[in-house]
Amino acid sequence: MFLVFQILYTFIPLLCSKVKKLNPDLAEKSISVLVPAYNEELTIGNCIDAMAALRYSNYEILIINDGSKDGTLSALNELLDLRPDARLADGKLSYKPIKGFYRSERYRHIYVINKVNGGKADSLNAGIDYALSDIVITLDADSMLEADSLRYVNQYFHDDDIIALGGTVKIVQGAMRDKNGVILEKFRGRGLIKSQIINYTHGFYVRKLTQSYFNSIVVISGAFGAFYKDVLVHVNGFRSTVGEDIDITLKIHEYIKANGLKKKLVYAPEAVCYTECPENLPNFYKQRIRWQKAFIDCILIYWSRLSKRFSVKVSLFFAIDGFMLGTLSAFTTVFYLGQTLIVGGNILHAVIFLLVSVLLNAAQILMSFYLCRKYGSTYTFRDYIKMFLFSQAELLTYRNLLLYINIAGTFKYFDNDEGWGFVERKGVAAISQNMAAGSN
Numbered sequence: 001m002f003l004v005f006q007i008l009y010t011f012i013p014l015l016c017s018k019v020k021k022l023n024p025d026l027a028e029k030s031i032s033v034l035v036p037a038y039n040e041e042l043t044i045g046n047c048i049d050a051m052a053a054l055r056y057s058n059y060e061i062l063i064i065n066d067g068s069k070d071g072t073l074s075a076l077n078e079l080l081d082l083r084p085d086a087r088l089a090d091g092k093l094s095y096k097p098i099k100g101f102y103r104s105e106r107y108r109h110i111y112v113i114n115k116v117n118g119g120k121a122d123s124l125n126a127g128i129d130y131a132l133s134d135i136v137i138t139l140d141a142d143s144m145l146e147a148d149s150l151r152y153v154n155q156y157f158h159d160d161d162i163i164a165l166g167g168t169v170k171i172v173q174g175a176m177r178d179k180n181g182v183i184l185e186k187f188r189g190r191g192l193i194k195s196q197i198i199n200y201t202h203g204f205y206v207r208k209l210t211q212s213y214f215n216s217i218v219v220i221s222g223a224f225g226a227f228y229k230d231v232l233v234h235v236n237g238f239r240s241t242v243g244e245d246i247d248i249t250l251k252i253h254e255y256i257k258a259n260g261l262k263k264k265l266v267y268a269p270e271a272v273c274y275t276e277c278p279e280n281l282p283n284f285y286k287q288r289i290r291w292q293k294a295f296i297d298c299i300l301i302y303w304s305r306l307s308k309r310f311s312v313k314v315s316l317f318f319a320i321d322g323f324m325l326g327t328l329s330a331f332t333t334v335f336y337l338g339q340t341l342i343v344g345g346n347i348l349h350a351v352i353f354l355l356v357s358v359l360l361n362a363a364q365i366l367m368s369f370y371l372c373r374k375y376g377s378t379y380t381f382r383d384y385i386k387m388f389l390f391s392q393a394e395l396l397t398y399r400n401l402l403l404y405i406n407i408a409g410t411f412k413y414f415d416n417d418e419g420w421g422f423v424e425r426k427g428v429a430a431i432s433q434n435m436a437a438g439s440n
Contacts, residue, residue, distance in 0.1 A: 013209040028058035034127035040141035050144035067117025080104035089129040093237040121238035152271035163263035166220035167271035187383040195398040205371035212267035216317040219246040224273040243294015292409025330406035
């Protein structure tokens with residue numbers, strides 16, 4: 001099974017990827033961008049600045065302040081010049097009480113919902129209920145949309161078979177602007193940042209493209225996902241959990257199967273947003289532990305339904321690739337290595353398996369670089385060489401950390417902590433440094 005999935009991830013993106021060029025003649029569908037914000041005083045300004053540069057007209061932005069304890073609401077008022085607005089919610093979803101609904105005097109398409117703290121999923125449900133558009137985009141408060149991202153989302157949704165999509169998420173610490181304002185990608189920063197740049201590049205351009213080909217995307221990233229509003233309402237919105245993004249993806253797959261629909265969840269590589277990744281191990285650990293807890297939560301909820309309520313392809317990618325080759329293999333790998341070291345074992349088999357894994361990893365990394373370039377990334381040839389060498393070195397460093405996190409996160413799931421799992425951001429300081437560096 002390991003070899004089968006790794007071969008799929010190696011060749012499907014190469015053979016089946018096709019860049020979509022923007023069609024300037026397409027009508028603009030109405031889009032509501034939902035930005036849940038909890039203690040995002042330092043990052044929300046970057047998000048708003050990026051929104052102001054979007055090359056799209058038929059959209060609105062709903063920033064949902066989820067009872068932040070810092071100065072998020074004050075920052076929003078200062079940036080947007082907020083005034084009360086009389087818009088009413090649809091009343092189709094449940095969420096914590098709303099304290100106020102406001103419209104920006106400075107940017108007439110930006111609105112703010114101020115509500116009692118209820119968590120990220122609760123905030124998204126409030127945003128859905130207040131949204132006026134047919135298409136809803138979920139965006140993290142530390143994410144910044146690329147200028148043409150909404151145009152690509154619009155183009156994909158002109159395909160009637162598409163019911164939801166996920167865009168490409170890139171690391172903002174690896175991006176800067178040149179003197180002409182063009183975003184350039186650079187392989188730079190601390191080792192942990194470089195590891196995440198490679199991880200995101202491989203995860204989206206290789207894994208998402210393959211899963212999209214088989215209509216088996218297991219998770220549409222909460223950092224940048226797009227859905228039809230009526231579908232989100234039909235599945236009763238987002239569930240309050242540590243991983244609302246994987247849960248909503250599975251709920252939509254379940255909805256498709258239950259209603260006998262010929263619909264697709266796809267990956268849109270041309271639609272790009274930038275997000276700030278953790279820069280130190282404590283924050284990286286908290287983020288990845290939360291991701292693993294979210295996966296375990298969905299395993300426990302959906303496992304018994306896989307054969308009846310999901311397509312065969314979704315079930316295989318979720319159960320075998322996700323659980324058996326992801327979580328379960330972390331435990332078996334540690335057990336196998338311990339057994340080999342303590343009581344002895346077939347060293348030759350272990351070496352062969354290691355070499356096969358290294359070669360397949362190298363092939364997929366090279367493939368991700370090719371696709372990265374194909375879809376418009378601006379890394380130099382020298383960057384790609386450094387990225388490849390680093391990716392091989394990290395097999396013995398950061399990759400082993402992820403192995404430990406998979407195990408620790410599985411156990412920690414049973415702590416029953418379903419909070420936001422807040423990860424500290426540098427926000428304005430980190431972004432301004434990137435922009436300044438791009439001007440030199």
